[in-house]
Amino acid sequence: MTLTEPWNDARADARKRACSPICEDGGCADCKVRTISVCGALEAEEFAALEQLSHAATFAAKAMLFEQGAVAGNLFNVTEGVVRLYKSLPDGRRQIVGFALAGDFLGLALMDRYGVTAEAVTPVKACRFARSAFVHYIDDKPHLLRRLHEFAGHELSLAQDQMLLLGRRSAEEKIAAFLLNLQARYARIGSSSVTIPLPMSRQDIADYLGLTIETVSRTLTKLSRDKTILIVPDGVRLLNIERLDKLTAA
Amino acid sequence: MTLTEPWNDARADARKRACSPICEDGGCADCKVRTISVCGALEAEEFAALEQLSHAATFAAKAMLFEQGAVAGNLFNVTEGVVRLYKSLPDGRRQIVGFALAGDFLGLALMDRYGVTAEAVTPVKACRFARSAFVHYIDDKPHLLRRLHEFAGHELSLAQDQMLLLGRRSAEEKIAAFLLNLQARYARIGSSSVTIPLPMSRQDIADYLGLTIETVSRTLTKLSRDKTILIVPDGVRLLNIERLDKLTAA
DNA sequence: GGGCGTCGTTGACGCAGATCAATGCCGGCG
DNA sequence: CGCCGGCATTGATCTGCGTCAACGACGCCC
Incomplete structure (x- = not known):
């Protein structure tokens, strides 16, 4: 699941703060989590805790971040570049269901397996989270869960808009x-x-x-x-x- | 958001139990919540609590359950009949994004406003929940939230399958x-x-x-x-x- | 520099599915 | 009963977009 939306002006400030580098003293010096999508709900210490879980990762163009059907071991937060997310038919026909830009999360649906394949369109930098650690972290944070759920709903709404576009x-x-x-x-x-x-x-x-x-x-x-x-x-x-x-x- | 999936055999028993009438001593004698989608995560007393929140509702064919863009005041659990969910273009073109059958939940995304319009295809019976009461109820039940989120992810995956179908x-x-x-x-x-x-x-x-x-x-x-x-x-x-x-x- | 593979553009043509139109089948109602 | 309005089917025709093919512009590597 990619999270891009929703935005509103009320959150702009929180976002600005949130998007600044937060990994200085964390496990990975050059991993800057751009928690644009979620930041509105995060306290400073939660931020710190979250980034402790992350690791910097880079991908060359055309590299695969993860594949449809594979066990979903990681979440990613794109910090640079563009990622395409797609499903394929056995005969090669392909449907791209979305493009992830800087700030977008991949895999937030927290499903057991990835529902789509994610490939770098351009060279990509991302923060990687182990799913288990991420789940463990948020599991007793109801407001974070609520926020994730909210995003899931918005994501679904975007998918439905895309259906309208594709069909009509x-x-x-x-x-x-x-x-x-x-x-x-x-x-x-x-x-x-x-x-x-x-x-x-x-x-x-x-x-x-x-x-x-x-x-x-x-x-x-x-x-x-x-x-x-x-x-x-x-x-x-x-x-x-x-x-x-x-x-x-x- | 409609929830239909996912199923697995391990949950079949819990489901069967869950789908039996549970409203006998509740506020509405003839409202039978078919919590097919969620029941795996519900304890008996939670069930009882949940159904206390519900009210029976019936809709004639073509009646509207809710409209895209309206403030999302209710959730529905369809117990009988078929509901169509759609988005429209101003010129009348329409894209149905899904059909809800008995057991499906509508509005579980818990967004502020409905993202689609829901209309009864056939005469429909449903359990109605006030969104505020529902949210209040689940807000301190992390495992329920997790489960809802899981469904949201699956719902999204279905939407993406539909994109592939529509586009390719x-x-x-x-x-x-x-x-x-x-x-x-x-x-x-x-x-x-x-x-x-x-x-x-x-x-x-x-x-x-x-x-x-x-x-x-x-x-x-x-x-x-x-x-x-x-x-x-x-x-x-x-x-x-x-x-x-x-x-x-x- | 020259060959070559990838990508985008453009033209000619064909076809899947849209559009337009006619007809039949019900079910409701005066 | 007979009329009428909504729904489905079917045929004829049209067209937007797909398919096939040629070509130019780059960028890369030898």
Whole structure:
């Protein structure tokens, strides 16, 4: 389970504090837990305790963090880079169910086995928690459990939005929604801009939106011809989406 | 959030006990909480306490249990009938994210607002819990919270499976998966058979699978011509799916 | 520098499934 | 009984997107 949401302004301060390095005197000097998602519920000493459990981990692009069906031994907190989460069909068809950015947790569902495969899209840095230690830690912290549950509910709601998108929206609507969503997420982790990077490949985008690479490519070209987006020079993976909000119509 | 899964044989006994009427001396004589999903974690006295919180509720077909975006004041436990859960686009396009059968909980995500709309497909009987009372009750029961969280994780996993289905499977695969899934769920709530009712309309099925009614109808006809399913005489909404397992290929 | 593999774009074409339309089957109701 | 409105089926046709194929732009390695 990836946790990205929910945010609200009331928590912004707590978040800012929470996102600063907290591992200075912990077991791993360079592991900075970005507990963006959960921090609102954490006391300082709890933070310290939590980070004692974590270990720094880095992954090269295309490296696998964990695989669908494997015993869920670890949780991860992404601190840098992008991770794709997907399910596959035996014949190779793939559905990406989400992208995890800095601050997102993976595996918070605390299931026995991973429900999806997680792969690094870009080089990734993450904090790793042993599931057993994590579970043991939170087991007598009802408010933390409540908070996790709250996030699970939000995560589910996002998944349902994605179902609506996959089942009922056109290619153009899918792309527009994807870009706007990505922009909103970048904004939350501190890089607010109308110009956004697309670190993932066209194939990834296609597998996320239930399309083909050709359709993704054509739709992006069309949007840029219509001046709805602007493909920033020198980067097929950098877009300016200033005028995309015209397409919102949520 | 609907909770249907997960089951395992080890819990079957506890479940059987749990599903018997437990409201005899409670506030509502005819409200029978079917805590199929959660019962494994409930002690007898907890059961009694929980059912004290519940009130019987009935809904005519097409009645709304709750609406997307409304303040989430209640939880429901369906005891009879079928409920559809959906999200809508402003232009009327609809995505059904799930059907709730007897034993399923609605609203267990405990979010402030409902993320989907819930409507009775058939006449429905349900136990209603005030959210505040429910939350208050479970708040100091960590093992219950853990269990709820576990279900949330499983629910999410099901949603992700549905994403894969919506994004990457053909019409025929969608229908086959839907029928097999429905059969499996009926089996769990006690009506195990290769002949299953389809209480929902073609439009509902279409909106669940991201198709149109015509495609649903044609695909069902095709499957029955191929002898893969059998449309039981005297019921467009009754199918025999004896030989559908050929199509599984999960 | 040159070969080569990966990635993205673009065009031509085909098809699964959407759309439009007609018909039949009930069930409810005056 | 006969009318009517909702639902399912079926056919004809259309089209959005998939498929197949060619090509250019990079980046990498020898």
